Amino acid sequence: GENVEQHPSTLSVQEGDSAVIKCTYSDSASNYFPWYKQELGKRPQLIIDIRSNVGEKKDQRIAVTLNKTAKHFSLHITETQPEDSAVYFCAATGGAGSYQLTFGKGTKLSVIP
Amino acid sequence: EPEVTQTPSHQVTQMGQEVILRCVPISNHLYFYWYRQILGQKVEFLVSFYNNEISEKSEIFDDQFSVERPDGSNFTLKIRSTKLEDSAMYFCASNLGNEQFFGPGTRLTVL
Numbered sequence: 001g002e003n004v005e006q007h008p009s010t011l012s013v014q015e016g017d018s019a020v021i022k023c024t025y026s027d028s029a030s031n032y033f034p035w036y037k038q039e040l041g042k043r044p045q046l047i048i049d050i051r052s053n054v055g056e057k058k059d060q061r062i063a064v065t066l067n068k069t070a071k072h073f074s075l076h077i078t079e080t081q082p083e084d085s086a087v088y089f090c091a092a093t094g095g096a097g098s099y100q101l102t103f104g105k106g107t108k109l110s111v112i113p
Numbered sequence: 114e115p116e117v118t119q120t121p122s123h124q125v126t127q128m129g130q131e132v133i134l135r136c137v138p139i140s141n142h143l144y145f146y147w148y149r150q151i152l153g154q155k156v157e158f159l160v161s162f163y164n165n166e167i168s169e170k171s172e173i174f175d176d177q178f179s180v181e182r183p184d185g186s187n188f189t190l191k192i193r194s195t196k197l198e199d200s201a202m203y204f205c206a207s208n209l210g211n212e213q214f215f216g217p218g219t220r221l222t223v224l
Contacts, residue, residue, distance in 0.1 A: 051211070
């Protein structure tokens with residue numbers, strides 16, 4: 001089955017700096033890669049996603065890049081704000097017609113004002 | 114905007130008791146899921162459901178677990194005989210295409 005590795009597990013940045021979170025996946029058939037933000041005690045919320053036929057996608061301060069050959073994808077947050085502080089999970093799905101999400105272990109991002 | 118809803122928000126039970134967690138997926142969605150998240154850990158897939166049957170399940174989803182769509186709106190997860198290690202947040206999700214929408218979760222505490 002799919003295995004998703006995520007790094008780093010914790011990340012502290014100064015407000016206004018950029019944050020980068022990286023994930024690798026094992027199943028080359030996976031074709032959909034969402035990123036979820038989870039605030040303490042809340043549900044995971046989709047913040048951006050990318051499909052395997054696209055190399056990069058941007059939405060305001062958030063961007064995701066995908067390298068299919070290397071089987072890794074990354075989340076980039078620019079101009080970080082204190083409200084960006086949360087746990088971020090990457091996930092992968094779509095291998096062999098599957099819709100189940102396989103999540104990484106999460107990155108706790110702290111943005112220091 | 115439509116949302117996935119779950120009840121109860123918190124369930125406390127004694128070890129060995131049966132629990133039923135309830136979810137109302139978004140009305141036009143076709144695929145339904147249960148995930149769990151042990152405190153401080155990642156979200157783990159349990160089961161997916163499509164066209165009134167299980168389409169995928171993980172090794173966590175053993176004989177103690179079952180799912181049902183008893184009517185046109187509810188989707189339930191039953192744990193027959195709860196164990197201490199079943200204590201976790203259980204999330205229901207649904208989708209039509211790739212994007213999965215998560216409910217607010219039920220925190221299950223097994224004593």
